[in-house]
Amino acid sequence: MARQEMARILQNECIALDTYSLWLDCPALAREAQPGQFVHVLCGEKTLRRPISICHADALLGRITLVYAVHGEGTAWLSRCLRGQQLDVLGPLGNGFPVLEKPARLLVVGGGIGVPPLLDCSLRCGAKSVDAVLGFRTQAQCILEAEFERKCASVTICTEDGSYGVPGRVTAPMEALLQQGGYSAVYACGPVPMLNAVVQTVAKYGVPCQISLEERMGCGVGACLVCAAKIRRTGTEDYLRVCKEGPVFNAEEVVFE
Amino acid sequence: MNLLNVSLCGVDFKNPVITASGTYGFGKDYTDFFPLERLGGISCKGMTLLPRLGNPPPRIAETASGILNSVGLQNPGVAHFIREDLPWLLAQNTVAIANAAGSTLEDYVQNVEQLAQSGVHMIELNISCPNVREGGVAFGTSCANVEKTVMAVKKVCGAKPLIVKLSPNVTSIVEIARAAESAGADALSLINTITGMKIDVETHRPILRNNTGGLSGAAVLPVAVRMVWEVRRAVSLPIIGMGGVTKWQDAAELILAGADAIQIGTACFTNPMAPLEIIDGLEAWAERECCGNISELSGQVRAW
Ligand SMILES: Cc1cc2nc3c(=O)[nH]c(=O)nc-3n(C[C@H](O)[C@H](O)[C@H](O)COP(=O)(O)OP(=O)(O)OC[C@H]3O[C@@H](n4cnc5c(N)ncnc54)[C@H](O)[C@@H]3O)c2cc1C
Ligand SMILES: Cc1cc2nc3c(=O)[nH]c(=O)nc-3n(C[C@H](O)[C@H](O)[C@H](O)COP(=O)(O)O)c2cc1C
Ligand code: FES
Numbered sequence: 034m035a036r037q038e039m040a041r042i043l044q045n046e047c048i049a050l051d052t053y054s055l056w057l058d059c060p061a062l063a064r065e066a067q068p069g070q071f072v073h074v075l076c077g078e079k080t081l082r083r084p085i086s087i088c089h090a091d092a093l094l095g096r097i098t099l100v101y102a103v104h105g106e107g108t109a110w111l112s113r114c115l116r117g118q119q120l121d122v123l124g125p126l127g128n129g130f131p132v133l134e135k136p137a138r139l140l141v142v143g144g145g146i147g148v149p150p151l152l153d154c155s156l157r158c159g160a161k162s163v164d165a166v167l168g169f170r171t172q173a174q175c176i177l178e179a180e181f182e183r184k185c186a187s188v189t190i191c192t193e194d195g196s197y198g199v200p201g202r203v204t205a206p207m208e209a210l211l212q213q214g215g216y217s218a219v220y221a222c223g224p225v226p227m228l229n230a231v232v233q234t235v236a237k238y239g240v241p242c243q244i245s246l247e248e249r250m251g252c253g254v255g256a257c258l259v260c261a262a263k264i265r266r267t268g269t270e271d272y273l274r275v276c277k278e279g280p281v282f283n284a285e286e287v288v289f290e
Numbered sequence: 291m292n293l294l295n296v297s298l299c300g301v302d303f304k305n306p307v308i309t310a311s312g313t314y315g316f317g318k319d320y321t322d323f324f325p326l327e328r329l330g331g332i333s334c335k336g337m338t339l340l341p342r343l344g345n346p347p348p349r350i351a352e353t354a355s356g357i358l359n360s361v362g363l364q365n366p367g368v369a370h371f372i373r374e375d376l377p378w379l380l381a382q383n384t385v386a387i388a389n390a391a392g393s394t395l396e397d398y399v400q401n402v403e404q405l406a407q408s409g410v411h412m413i414e415l416n417i418s419c420p421n422v423r424e425g426g427v428a429f430g431t432s433c434a435n436v437e438k439t440v441m442a443v444k445k446v447c448g449a450k451p452l453i454v455k456l457s458p459n460v461t462s463i464v465e466i467a468r469a470a471e472s473a474g475a476d477a478l479s480l481i482n483t484i485t486g487m488k489i490d491v492e493t494h495r496p497i498l499r500n501n502t503g504g505l506s507g508a509a510v511l512p513v514a515v516r517m518v519w520e521v522r523r524a525v526s527l528p529i530i531g532m533g534g535v536t537k538w539q540d541a542a543e544l545i546l547a548g549a550d551a552i553q554i555g556t557a558c559f560t561n562p563m564a565p566l567e568i569i570d571g572l573e574a575w576a577e578r579e580c581c582g583n584i585s586e587l588s589g590q591v592r593a594w
């Protein structure tokens with residue numbers, strides 16, 4: 034169930050270039066959150082809320098962590114918020130990453146600010162073990178390496194400029210892992226060109242793939258139809274709602290435009 | 291008698307607060323926040339005779355105190371709406387208003403014909419959608435077209451009250467309102483969105499994939515108040531005012547300008563509780579004004 038909570042900020046700190054980690058005290062939301070779901074955050078006087086993925090939900094402590102990049106006015110406002118301040122959030126929203134039918138090996142592939150929603154997949158999606166391939170533009174933007182290390186069997190970091198980890202994009206190290214076989218699913222989130230490349234590569238290995246999409250949003254709850262993603266199901270193309278049927282979709286059904 | 295009860299065209303509303311077409315779906319997506327029966331009514335997403343895919347994304351852009359949208363009437367078609375969505379809505383104990391659009395006169399007539407035989411309480415004729423290439427706003431911007439469309443639709447409306455929703459993108463909304471009244475409209479609703487555009491100065495691209503879209507939200511309130519005030523003085527039909535209502539004071543402005551009921555759209559994106567807060571605010575206001583019913587305040591602006 035989605036709810037509106039006034040969440041107290043426990044921490045809002047810069048963890049990488051223009052990237053912040055925000056801890057919120059919101060017990061009900063933390064209890065219900067599933068990996069891949071998001072919250073819709075009111076940013077000051079802005080008319081539109083900003084959708085931000087839930088990076089980590091701790092049901093016991095009653096808090097969630099969001100990791101966000103400063104992009105425009107809304108996220109810049111968010112970055113100036115201080116500990117103790119209240120944030121108006123709606124959530125948990127959307128359809129997250131599915132729980133695996135049986136415990137098996139999972140491969141998660143993230144690009145840039147698409148990395149955070151994948152963190153909890155290792156805990157909450159019923160995987161036996163998780164390997165992570167995480168791509169960033171440059172070392173200064175690398176985030177969450179230690180957090181993934183704690184939860185995954187292996188973590189491969191790539192940077193496009195070669196300043197850290199494996200030089201280049203995520204596709205090559207990802208393909209090397211897929212060649213070893215044994216994965217029952219790939220979960221991915223990141224910029225569209227990356228997702229497109231990931232989906233094409235994964236398809237060669239016949240592994241089911243789920244991807245999380247982004248689209249500009251209005252209501253965030255399914256009512257206004259502005260967050261359209263083109264999805265092909267049973268032969269027909271339709272615009273589905275990223276905030277309701279998504280943000281996570283079966284990669285085979287997504288029509289990249 | 292309840293302070294907020296209003297009656298429009300013989301339909302009783304428990305309060306004059308209705309959620310606006312296209313912003314609230316069929317209500318179902320908002321049930322997590324409060325019981326829909328608290329609302330005066332719900333105006334549903336615009337329906338066309340046949341399903342429509344809508345425009346490619348991005349379909350929304352933020353502007354100063356408002357938004358632009360270019361959804362383009364994505365909907366599953368009127369028959370699907372009547373079969374799948376309406377029965378649920380009719381069980382919610384609030385007034386159900388269908389919003390009907392079309393791209394040809396024939397579409398409008400067949401669409402409304404089906405709605406007239408359904409259980410909806412009222413029909414809102416959308417001759418003012420700025421986001422579809424054919425039809426929509428074209429039906430609402432010339433008096434001759436408005437008359438022709440409203441007359442044809444009214445013939446198949448049966449006993450259902452027909453609300454005609456007006457576009458602000460016209461030279462004289464008063465002339466259009468008069469045309470709708472003379473053609474048989476039972477009520478008017480205004481305003482639909484104002485056509486606008488936003489450009490990303492780095493990429494030189496409009497934000498909306500459709501290039502242009504409809505402006506709504508707080509930014510449009512003064513335009514809506516002015517238009518309701520002008521139309522109130524020109525026609526005697528009930529008026530449902532909307533455009534930029536985010537708090538009870540905005541709703542009160544529209545009522546003083548001449549609205550009998552109001553709709554809330556964009557405000558729910560910012561605050562899903564906005565309709566309830568506005569209902570409570572209006573009730574307290576009516577009480578302070580010492581009137582027996584809020585309808586006594588309609589049109590009571592003391593214009594200079
Ligand atoms: C389901 C989902 C999950 C997301 N998770 C995260 C996350 O975990 N961390 C993170 O940093 N970012 C995330 N984003 C992207 C984030 O929503 C945008 O970066 C943010 O809305 C930008 O707002 P702004 O005011 O800073 O930018 P502006 O450009 O000033 O925003 C203007 C408008 O465009 C919208 N907008 C701009 N870029 C995007 C975008 N990429 N996606 C959706 N709306 C956009 C804004 O919401 C706002 O309505 C997510 C987006 C979606 C749809
Ligand atoms: C996303 C969106 C979709 C809309 N769809 C419709 C529609 O299908 N039919 C219609 O008559 N008006 C539609 N409208 C217009 C609203 O019903 C309303 O007239 C307008 O938004 C002004 O009110 P507001 O400022 O309170 O939002 C839409 C508005 C928005 C923002
Ligand atoms: S943002 Fe309104 S339907 Fe998705």
